[in-house]
Amino acid sequence: MAHEGIYATAAQVTQKAGAGASATASAEAFINSFLLQAENYINVMCRVVFATNTTEFNALNAGVSSLLTEAASNLAAIYIAQYDLSGYASAREAENIINMNWARFTQCIKLLNEQKAAGFISDPTA
Numbered sequence: 001m002a003h004e005g006i007y008a009t010a011a012q013v014t015q016k017a018g019a020g021a022s023a024t025a026s027a028e029a030f031i032n033s034f035l036l037q038a039e040n041y042i043n044v045m046c047r048v049v050f051a052t053n054t055t056e057f058n059a060l061n062a063g064v065s066s067l068l069t070e071a072a073s074n075l076a077a078i079y080i081a082q083y084d085l086s087g088y089a090s091a092r093e094a095e096n097i098i099n100m101n102w103a104r105f106t107q108c109i110k111l112l113n114e115q116k117a118a119g120f121i122s123d124p125t126a
């Protein structure tokens with residue numbers, strides 16, 4: 001199965017899910033589903049469809065694309081961690097991974113939504 005994520009790669013997602021991530025949830029089919037959900041959630045939260053394919057994504061400003069990559073991979077990693085906690089050393093370890101990814105996800109969304117940040121991201125020289 002081919003990778004279908006637009007904003008993030010499977011490697012970026014599994015890296016953030018940690019070493020205890022479920023092999024089932026880390027499979028390409030699961031990651032594709034998790035990224036589709038994450039990308040659409042980001043678009044709705046920001047009220048912008050940033051890209052519908054990789055060509056459009058690659059044409060985005062580097063500031064926007066990097067925030068989208070971070071946000072999407074963080075949220076998809078949360079979905080992986082929540083799928084099955086048994087591979088982690090403890091529930092606390094899984095919870096820490098989820099909390100860290102959630103904190104960064106919400107920060108990315110806030111930055112994508114803020115007008116000052118949006119202006120800087122689109123034109124850092126302004």
